[in-house]
Amino acid sequence: MIATLLSLLLRAVVVLAGTAVLTFALLWNAPGDPAQAIAMARFDALLTEDVIDQVREEVGLNANFWGAFVDWVGPLLVLDFGNSAVTGRPVWPDLWVSITYTFPLALAGLAIGLVISLPLAILATQHPGRLLDRFAVAIASLGTAIPAFWLGLLLILLFAVQLDWLPAMGARTPAHAILPALTLGLGVAASLTRIIRSGILEARGQQFLPALSRRGVSPKAIGRDHVAPHAAVPVVTVVGLELAFLLEGLVVVEVIFGRPGLGTFLTSAILDRDFPHVQAVVVLTALVFVSVNLIVDVIYRQIDPRIGERDA
Amino acid sequence: MTLRVSGLSAMRSGRTILHPTSLTIEPRARIGLVGTSGSGKSTLGHALIDDLRAQGHSVAHVPQSPDEALDPLRSMAFHWREAEWALGLQPGSADQKTLFTALKIAGGDLRKRPWGWSRGMQQRFVIAMALIGSPDLIVLDEPTSALDPVVAAATMDLLDRHLEGRATAMMLITHDLGLAARRVSTLMVMQEGRIVEQAPTAEILERPKTRASKSLTAHRNWMALPC
Numbered sequence: 001m002i003a004t005l006l007s008l009l010l011r012a013v014v015v016l017a018g019t020a021v022l023t024f025a026l027l028w029n030a031p032g033d034p035a036q037a038i039a040m041a042r043f044d045a046l047l048t049e050d051v052i053d054q055v056r057e058e059v060g061l062n063a064n065f066w067g068a069f070v071d072w073v074g075p076l077l078v079l080d081f082g083n084s085a086v087t088g089r090p091v092w093p094d095l096w097v098s099i100t101y102t103f104p105l106a107l108a109g110l111a112i113g114l115v116i117s118l119p120l121a122i123l124a125t126q127h128p129g130r131l132l133d134r135f136a137v138a139i140a141s142l143g144t145a146i147p148a149f150w151l152g153l154l155l156i157l158l159f160a161v162q163l164d165w166l167p168a169m170g171a172r173t174p175a176h177a178i179l180p181a182l183t184l185g186l187g188v189a190a191s192l193t194r195i196i197r198s199g200i201l202e203a204r205g206q207q208f209l210p211a212l213s214r215r216g217v218s219p220k221a222i223g224r225d226h227v228a229p230h231a232a233v234p235v236v237t238v239v240g241l242e243l244a245f246l247l248e249g250l251v252v253v254e255v256i257f258g259r260p261g262l263g264t265f266l267t268s269a270i271l272d273r274d275f276p277h278v279q280a281v282v283v284l285t286a287l288v289f290v291s292v293n294l295i296v297d298v299i300y301r302q303i304d305p306r307i308g309e310r311d312a
Numbered sequence: 313m314t315l316r317v318s319g320l321s322a323m324r325s326g327r328t329i330l331h332p333t334s335l336t337i338e339p340r341a342r343i344g345l346v347g348t349s350g351s352g353k354s355t356l357g358h359a360l361i362d363d364l365r366a367q368g369h370s371v372a373h374v375p376q377s378p379d380e381a382l383d384p385l386r387s388m389a390f391h392w393r394e395a396e397w398a399l400g401l402q403p404g405s406a407d408q409k410t411l412f413t414a415l416k417i418a419g420g421d422l423r424k425r426p427w428g429w430s431r432g433m434q435q436r437f438v439i440a441m442a443l444i445g446s447p448d449l450i451v452l453d454e455p456t457s458a459l460d461p462v463v464a465a466a467t468m469d470l471l472d473r474h475l476e477g478r479a480t481a482m483m484l485i486t487h488d489l490g491l492a493a494r495r496v497s498t499l500m501v502m503q504e505g506r507i508v509e510q511a512p513t514a515e516i517l518e519r520p521k522t523r524a525s526k527s528l529t530a531h532r533n534w535m536a537l538p539c
Contacts, residue, residue, distance in 0.1 A: 208381055211380055211381045214361050215373065215398050216398035217394055218398075221394070225394070226383050230383075230385060306427060
């Protein structure tokens with residue numbers, strides 16, 4: 001088990017190192033003059049070449065690629081994301097504020113998705129092919145097809161504009177999080193319902209189940225002890241990925257609902273060419289992806305150790 | 313206790329795959345259910361088990377392959393506890409040691425999942441589970457087809473020895489007449505969902521009456537098989 005964990009950790013480190021190099025290279029080679037964009041963001045006026053050169057020197061854009069990379073990645077190893085190229089303030093405090101808005105919203109979205117999809121999929125699979133099952137599949141397909149930005153606008157129109165039940169924009173009170181969390185959660189519920197449903201149906205088709213019934217094992221025990229673990233393997237994988245992809249969906253949702261968070265942090269950083277901010281978000285997202293994958297790997301190796309055997 | 317069922321039948325996709333069938337099975341009986349593939353042997357076996365269980369009899373089932381009996385995600389110990397629980401026994405009350413010794417799997421690590429054991433050991437474990445609580449009937453559906461001939465013969469010997477002196481009846485479902493000839497005293501020959509002939513094993517082997525049994529006994533090389 002320890003050897004497996006070490007190998008998974010090593011894999012995670014390789015992925016993170018690759019992400020760091022790629023992110024840095026992409027931004028380094030981005031079209032346009034980043035020094036000019038940063039100077040524009042800082043001074044908000046037409047600028048002279050001298051000022052732009054000064055900014056270039058100050059934020060290290062004069063250095064060669066590897067020199068600049070090492071200057072950036074070295075402090076990163078101790079979670080020092082550097083200073084903003086625009087404001088000059090340390091990145092971490094601002095990033096942390098964004099995280100405190102975004103991560104709870106992502107978790108709330110995932111929780112809503114699970115609360116809807118799990119009972120719906122279990123109910124649907126009671127009688128596969130019947131009305132309820134078809135209804136669940138249709139709703140799930142529809143939910144997957146609706147983009148988050150459109151669903152978000154529909155929810156604002158209904159609950160904020162027409163009914164005036166919930167606030168539409170901002171993040172002042174917990175009520176402000178309901179519509180964004182619903183937007184995310186409904187999307188998650190749609191894709192999870194399909195995965196959980198097919199996971200359960202596939203698990204119910206396992207060839208050893210009839211023998212268990214003939215052995216006298218109760219249907220309840222078969223469902224709990226045999227169908228659920230088999231259905232859990234694909235579900236655990238997808239729940240993990242959903243959590244990671246939620247961060248991506250949040251960019252859109254935060255912009256629609258005018259909420260502070262990683263999404264708005266990232267979009268303004270891109271517009272200002274604030275490299276340290278962009279790099280921090282990308283590294284953080286990669287860290288979340290890799291950590292979630294690591295946890296998923298460990299969990300489904302616990303459920304089905306054959307996965308580990310095959311990898312070995 | 314004599315086991316009786318009547319009017320067993322089964323349909324699939326609107327087609328009758330088991331015509332109404334009645335059976336009487338005496339304690340200690342050794343019955344072979346033979347026939348070509350698709351003749352309805354396993355269907356009759358399943359219908360028989362379901363009917364007898366509904367009557368309150370204790371019936372054990374050993375499927376063709378251990379893959380059809382064991383969950384690859386659950387340990388052998390879990391399967392054992394579950395089998396005891398299903399029979400209403402307290403965990404640990406079945407005479408596991410005697411059964412495992414008789415079936416020569418006492419060295420198996422019960423913490424492992426099925427795939428941590430050899431296929432031969434898995435199948436003998438399934439047979440051991442089937443023998444928990446001394447059932448009224450044990451139905452073995454092609455129990456040795458997943459095993460190599462030597463392990464198959466040894467497993468059947470071990471089972472025979474274990475059942476000696478017990479009231480448990482045995483039904484052996486097989487298309488392998490060589491296996492049936494050595495292990496059972498009565499043969500039932502199935503064809504197209506019906507039992508078309510039933511007689512002592514020696515009689516069917518020497519003087520088959522129906523086309524199905526004549527066809528089964530036509531190939532005399534079954535005597536050379538190790539089972």
